[in-house]
Amino acid sequence: MLALVGLLALAGCSSSDSGSEMPSSNGAAAPFAPGEADRDLSAGGAKGDAGNGYTAVPPEGVTATGGPVETRSIIYRGDITVRVEKVGETAERLKALVETSGGFLGADKRTADSGEAQAWLTVRVPAKQFSSVLEQIAKLGTEVGRNTNTEDVTEAVVDLDTRIAAQKASVDSVRRMFAQAKQLSEVVLLEKELSSRQAELASLEAKKRNLDNLVTLSTINVVLIGPHAPAPEPPKKKAPGFLGGLEAGWDAFLTTVQVVLAVLGFLLPFLVALSIPAGLLIWWSRRRRPTPPPTA
Template sequence: MRTRRSVRPAQALAGVLLAAALTVTGCSGAGGDSGGSMADDKAAVAPERGQGAARDEGAGDAGAEQGAPGGSADGAPAATPKVTANHVIRTASLTVRVKDVPEALDEARTATENAGGYVGEETTRRDAEGHEHTRAVLRVPVAGYAEVLAGLEGVGELVERRAKAEDVTGQVVDVDSRVASQRASVARVRELMDRATKLSDVVTLEGELSVRQADLESLLAQQASLKDRTSLATITLSLSGAPSEQGGKDDEGPGFLDALAGGWEAFVTVLRWLTVAIGAVLPFAALAALLVLLWVRAVRPLLRRRRPAGDAGPLPAPFRPGGGQGNGPN
């Protein structure tokens, strides 16, 4: 009798709870489509959680029985995290003094092309002393960067060497992620444009699509620049011609030929200046000669003719040997 009495209240309580649950379900169903979908989602998620919990318990028991280290909760091996490759921008600058600049430049170009690279820029000039200077920008794949750099150092006398490595892995990952997100965003806008029926909606979506495509192109340009700089190292090579040995011997002191050449140069310089001086004085000398000729030919004879005859003094007395001058015999 006690068992029957204890079962009846329990059945009555279960009936009341079931009726309340049916009432709540009916109210939520009348709430609208969104409420129904949310209820369906929750109802779908609840069994999954229950099944997941059951799987976790079963897997935990199996794992405890097997005792395998490094295993996951369901007995499968744990997934290893994806390792991101390092992206490094490598740059270097070399200053080398060589005997033959064109030959050294050909060697550098050949080494670069053999490594799969290319010469990006080249500039050549000649200074006042006749020495040739060349600057070349070499783009070399990262795999052959160290080998090419070592080979360039051996083409002549190394004057200066600088090298730099910049890790841009985080920047590359960030740009790649933004590119993927922007592409998905552009795809969503295009999908909305396909579904749009109103002209105003189409115009708005076209403007939004233009903005997002511009952002995507900017990100793609950044991505291409990073890829180029990380896949190809940049080497700036400066080549300068070394002073010749003949020039060094000349610095020891002048020889006979040097003295002869210097004397001849001085002689020619003196003649040049004398010629210049004569050319400067010649007009004045010609004028002076003309004046002298005029004086001798015209002015001086005219002055002689105008002089009167009485102006001539008395004739001197004849000289006598006997003792001086006299008026005559006594």
Template sequence: MTGRRVITGLVLGLLLVSGCTAQSGSENSAAQVARPEAGAGQSAPKQQAPAEPGKAPGVAVGQVDRKLARSATLSVKAGDVSGAVTRARQAATTAGGYAGTERTETRSATVTLVVPAERLDAVLGELSALGEVTRREQQVEDVTEQVVDVDTRLASQRASVTRVRALLERATSISEITSIERELTTREAELESLQARQKALAGSVAMSTITLNVAAGAVAAEDDDRGFLGGLAAGWRAFLDFGSGALTVLGAVAPFLVLVAIPVAVWWVRRRRKVAPAAAAE
């Protein structure tokens, strides 16, 4: 009896040991199978394309064509204001542009010149030779975004007008025709406005505006006024300046002299009349 129990215990022990070994093996196998599957499920890191030589990573290869509207303001002093304005107009015409608004006064003038954008610097150089430059400014406005926006909206509006016209051709009733024509008129007006805006932007990019201010002023002589002739010229100028100043003072005092001279003349005439009878009586 005791021997049977011992044998039964040994058999049960062997069965338990073999079951634990089998379970451990199956778990290891499952882990080995799951590990490749997990590795396969993970996405491989993306490889970035090698950047071109001389190009920064992340920067588009094609360069954006910038649309720039350029303008300038130039102020000069010239001995002959009218002649300077005439030469400025000729310079603009020769460059392929034209002269716009002009305002001329006694000792100054302002004229607006419109020239091709690629000729702006050359024309400014010619205008700077008209006299002494006192002010020179250039303004640049980047209108690239405006141009792109208008072009996009223009394409969309053209497609919209085309669709409405197609609907108008298929309309059968008077009410449909009236409603579609009203909508077509509105969209065509918007299309014309966008076209005008596109034309204005293109003009501001293609042509540049120069505002030229010319003021009367003596241009500095290239040669020094030295020597006998220089001294003679300086003396003559001083004499003219003195004569001009004296005449200016005389013109300013003349009205007051007239007012004083009238009472003096009346007093003198009366005194002469009184003196004459006294002299006759003696």
């Protein structure tokens, strides 16, 4: 039994150690194309010597230093507001545009189609089509405002891949020990440990799928407003430092006061209704109190 616990601890340590290291394939030098490294240089100079008229060019996907080209994982997000003549018709055109680009409509909220109509749509498009689709949306009417931002999640993706690989190896290790277990106590312990590690693996894989989805499909929030609808106000930026903290504290104070007043407003009718019978009860109890005899 003690040996089994030691093996489990060893398996956990090895998985955590492997999770802190990068895969060896990321740091290995990629060789040049066959034949290029051994090409005969008639002048006898070193490989890559420009004086011999020959420069070693690495194959596609390899950097000049010999390491593989790292593919960055970028999440693109955008917000755009466009003023249009007919909100309903433009929303349908936007939907067709997004579907043509290989994306889909994620959310669609609209008001009555009039001069002050508005529509709020969230679209998901392939990352490679992000800029193109954004420009096409701007051409559906008159652009009022735009905001785009990117987030580099390459390190998070690499970290998740490494942790998933280590966790899979850990699960396989426990499975092998589970298959060889003979005593009931060992089976119970290994079954619990296997369930825990499988749950952790499923959680890591779910995070990886969500991250891959955000990288593969960019998000664009689109606001379509009618010809007479007021333009939405841009979000207010918080002041940095002390002023920002003071503003946040003041906003919290006002929110607290509003909550307290709302609670008092809710309780006031009940307090008034209860005060009437309470007052009558106090008056009646005083009336029944015996009157002390007069003093001589």
